[in-house]
Amino acid sequence: MIPENFEYSAPATLDEALKLIQGGAKPLAGGMSLIPMMKLRLATPERLVDIGRLKDLNYIREASGAIHVGAAATHYDVESSPVIRVKCPLLSETAAHIGDVQVRNMGTIGGSIAHADPAADYPAALQALEAKIVLKGAKSERTVSAGDFFLDTFTTALEPGELVREVIVPVEGGGVGTSYQKMLQPASGFAIVGVAARIQRSGGKITMARIGVTGLANRSFRATAAERALEGKSGSATEIQNAAALVSEGVDANSDLNASAEYRKHLATVYAARAITAALARSA
Amino acid sequence: MKISGSHALPFSPEQAYAVLQDPAALALAIPGCQSLEKTGDNEYHMKMKMVVAAISGNFEGSVRLSEHMPPSSFRMDVDGSGKIGFVKGSGLLTITPADGGSAVAYDGEMQIGGTIAAVGQRLIDTTSKMMLKKFFERIVSG
Numbered sequence: 001m002i003p004e005n006f007e008y009s010a011p012a013t014l015d016e017a018l019k020l021i022q023g024g025a026k027p028l029a030g031g032m033s034l035i036p037m038m039k040l041r042l043a044t045p046e047r048l049v050d051i052g053r054l055k056d057l058n059y060i061r062e063a064s065g066a067i068h069v070g071a072a073a074t075h076y077d078v079e080s081s082p083v084i085r086v087k088c089p090l091l092s093e094t095a096a097h098i099g100d101v102q103v104r105n106m107g108t109i110g111g112s113i114a115h116a117d118p119a120a121d122y123p124a125a126l127q128a129l130e131a132k133i134v135l136k137g138a139k140s141e142r143t144v145s146a147g148d149f150f151l152d153t154f155t156t157a158l159e160p161g162e163l164v165r166e167v168i169v170p171v172e173g174g175g176v177g178t179s180y181q182k183m184l185q186p187a188s189g190f191a192i193v194g195v196a197a198r199i200q201r202s203g204g205k206i207t208m209a210r211i212g213v214t215g216l217a218n219r220s221f222r223a224t225a226a227e228r229a230l231e232g233k234s235g236s237a238t239e240i241q242n243a244a245a246l247v248s249e250g251v252d253a254n255s256d257l258n259a260s261a262e263y264r265k266h267l268a269t270v271y272a273a274r275a276i277t278a279a280l281a282r283s284a
Numbered sequence: 285m286k287i288s289g290s291h292a293l294p295f296s297p298e299q300a301y302a303v304l305q306d307p308a309a310l311a312l313a314i315p316g317c318q319s320l321e322k323t324g325d326n327e328y329h330m331k332m333k334m335v336v337a338a339i340s341g342n343f344e345g346s347v348r349l350s351e352h353m354p355p356s357s358f359r360m361d362v363d364g365s366g367k368i369g370f371v372k373g374s375g376l377l378t379i380t381p382a383d384g385g386s387a388v389a390y391d392g393e394m395q396i397g398g399t400i401a402a403v404g405q406r407l408i409d410t411t412s413k414m415m416l417k418k419f420f421e422r423i424v425s426g
Binding site (some may be wrong): 026033034036037038040041042043044045053115116117118119152153154155185188190218246252253255257259 | 303328335337338340341367368399400403404405406407409410411413414417
């Protein structure tokens with residue numbers, strides 16, 4: 001349980017950190033995934049650069065109809081932020097589901113999404129929110145959508161030398177209700193399946209439905225067939241069931257000792273129905 | 285653990301059969317493969333560095349090909365170990381003609397043990413799928 005030797009640096013600015021990362025150092029944010037791997041000697045980075053305390057990455061602010069969450073914001077910061085709780089409650093609700101208190105106090109949103117564990121909670125919400133993710137390299141910065149960011153198990157759109165700088169989520173408009181529902185693995189807290197639903201209703205009809213799914217497949221995704229099945233409907237129990245059944249259709253589901261592929265697909269339907277029902281109840 | 289799936293290749297079954305047994309093509313396509321040397325008829329010694337997320341580890345072992353039924357099927361056995369664990373697998377690759385080329389179906393058993401399996405159990409299925417996908421993509425791109 002003692003890692004191999006490594007060099008550690010904690011620069012004061014993002015630019016300095018990016019220079020070290022360009023030079024081959026591994027970024028360390030909250031360390032909730034990397035440190036356990038190092039202790040088991042599954043990961044043996046020679047140089048770490050600590051970005052978890054960088055002021056340049058530690059913020060949550062609202063600007064022009066969106067909320068900008070710095071990469072080093074911890075899950076607890078997101079869970080407890082008054083601005084997020086009121087204006088983008090799906091993100092704070094999802095953050096509250098991650099791991100346990102200790103993990104939420106250390107782990108960061110940037111670290112979690114850059115790691116891209118296929119069972120992580122945030123990706124479901126970020127897909128449903130159509131979040132944007134800002135990636136910063138030494139010289140340039142680019143913005144990708146959540147749908148284009150999560151590519152595969154542990155694989156994201158991040159290029160070598162790039163860092164997640166911030167996550168941009170929308171300020172919810174009127175009539176929007178959201179919910180995140182998950183079946184968790186009791187020891188780790190990871191989602192065996194997690195579904196985030198975001199529904200807008202107007203005049204008794206669903207005008208927008210967004211459904212993000214995590215844990216089911218190699219990467220998080222938006223269940224667009226289920227979204228289409230809901231839009232224009234009133235949201236009756238039957239309509240919800242029919243839409244939820246589409247969430248796992250055609251999906252190459254994961255299988256492990258916690259749940260077979262078939263069981264996971266069943267769970268996805270059950271939890272999608274719960275998330276849609278709860279989101280509808282919260283919508284206008 | 286069972287592994288099975290299939291992948292489309294833009295090659296004729298004869299070409300697919302040949303490329304899937306060509307050590308130069310395999311060395312380029314196997315994720316993290318550092319060397320693949322012939323040690324005998326249908327036997328190779330392989331060195332690879334696996335990098336998945338923060339985990340990285342060197343593996344060394346053998347690849348053996350058998351049950352040749354050109355151009356439709358053959359068996360591949362892989363046996364490797366390293367500091368972080370071991371991998372042992374045997375799979376039958378079946379090649380059938382398909383629109384635009386051929387389809388390769390694989391069906392086999394894989395065993396993963398050591399530290400990596402003890403802590404990574406829930407990720408083995410999805411990670412091996414990802415590596416197989418990469419393998420076939422690189423076989424196509426050459």
